[in-house]
Amino acid sequence: MTQTAQARLDAAVLQDSDATTGWLERLFSRLFLGLVYPQIWEDPVVDMEALQIAPGDNLVCIASGSCNLMSYLTAGPASVAAVDLSPAHIALGRLKLAAARSLPDHAAFYQFFARADMASNGTLYERYIRAGLDPETRAYWEARQPIRRRISLFQRGFYRHGLLGRFLGAVHLVAGLGGVNFAPLLAARTLEEQQAYFDQHIAPLFDMWLVRWLAGYRAALFGLGIPPAQYDKLARDGGGDVLPVLRERVRKLMCDFPIRENYFAWQAFARCYDPAPDGALPPYLQARNFTALSEYAERGQITNRSLTDYLQGERARSKQGFVLLDAQDWMNDVQLNVLWAEITRTAAPGARVIFRTGGTTDILPGRVRPDLMNHWAYDKDASARGTERDRSAIYGAFHVYRYKG
Structure with missing residues (x-):
């Protein structure tokens, strides 16, 4: 599995023939084999408002930390298929799905994934979750790294781990x-x-020499899951300097939403969720959604494939929603056109595509063929609304396309 996953990651990330950039891209690709995002950094509430999920909808998304997959399930769609190139993200998503199916109540589910730092989480894993895992996922979580099993991360503060946690x-x-x-x-x-x-x-802080020096290195933002190509887009938005862009996005994260309502800010600045009884949480961790999540967890699946590869095996006109995260920022024009050919083929009438960009502008015009884009209408109002309301504040813009078919 590791060799296959590495080949898929290399195909997604390696774009530049320049020696320095190519070396950085290979390093980024290797890092993505491990856990990057213990929590996803796209706001699922914004996603769900844009997708307008209906009971008969079949959705496909890129998983990352799977907070999106799990949150979409609470709306009761017909199915949510998630894909990811990182084996660690696959194992995390399958762990969450198994826990939603098997843990006895919201208190246990909350303790395991919202607290993720209690010794008794080991008992919850052994008693309830373990039996519901496929052998490959069980082997991942029970592997020793190097002494304790990986699953013990949920007893030691899971959100402090992974590439993002270390960053x-x-x-x-x-x-x-x-x-x-x-x-x-x-x-x-x-x-x-x-x-x-x-x-x-x-x-x-943004005037400190250390911060300015670090921000000048593309590898410094690998911990945010930002490859060299995306770093360059951010720098262009800042007139060649990424620091003004980072400053504005930190300001938005800190200042544009009430801190008690922004769990992304809590993860960034407290490295945990707000422990208050009414603290902000992703939809899938909220008590009012646990019954629905438990009921609909069987409708979720997650596989170690690229989105394009997955769609090539799906029926025409079979999908009502596509969630691309920021993956297109990594792609060259050939990859974008192959992806959008499959999206257009599998889109049902009225289907929606949502995605984010590191920069502030839509990256599709002029890159995706007109014969494909002519099937789609850009929803300017929904895009602007999503950009404004996305509490994670890490991206330059949120985009919504609607299928005209």
Whole structure:
């Protein structure tokens, strides 16, 4: 499986023949074999509003940390098929699906995935979840790394691990060197307090020589899942400098949404979910959605394939929703056209495609063939609304296309 997964990742990531960029792309590809996103960094609430999920819908998405797959299931679609090139993401998605099917109540499910730091999670795994896993997924979670089994991550603070978890740990280290304490931000009660905190404590960090030096290296953002090609798009938005773009997106994450309603900010600045009884959570972790999630978990599946490969095996006019995350930022023109040919073939009348871009502009015009794009209408209002409301704030824009067929 590892060799096959590596070949798929290389095909997706390796775009540049330049020696330096090519080496960085190969390094990024190797890193993606392991766990990158313990939590997905696209807001599933924004996704679900744009998709307008109906009971008969068949959706296909890129999984990442599978918060999207699990959240879409709470709306009761006919099916959600998730794909991902990372074997670790596949194992995480299958673990979540098995847990939704087998854990006895929301309290246990919340403890395992929202807390993800309690010793008794080991008992929940052994007693309820383990038997529902396929042998390959069970072997992944029970492998020793190097002494303790991987599943013990859910007893030791799962969200502090993976490439993103380690990146956020490094951010906290740099912030500490700058004398920053995030506790006042997490205690803020108004957007004005959040903005004042940013202006006083965070904005000056972007003038530190260490931050400016690190931001000049494309590999510095690998922890956010940003490959060299996407880094270059961000830099172009900043006039050749990625730092102004990063500054604005950190500002949006900190200041544009009430901190009590933004679990992405809690993950970034507390490295956990808000422990308060009414703390913000992804839809799949909310108590009111657990019954539906348990009932519909059988309708979810996740496989280690590219989205294009998956769609090539599906029937024409069979999908009502496509969720591409930011994968197109990684693609060259040939890959984009092959993907959109399959999306167009498998799209049912009225189907929606949603995706995000690292930059602020839509990347499809002028790159995807007109005979394909003519089947689709860009929903400018829904795109602008999604861009404004996406609490993760990490992307430049959210885009919605509707099939005209």
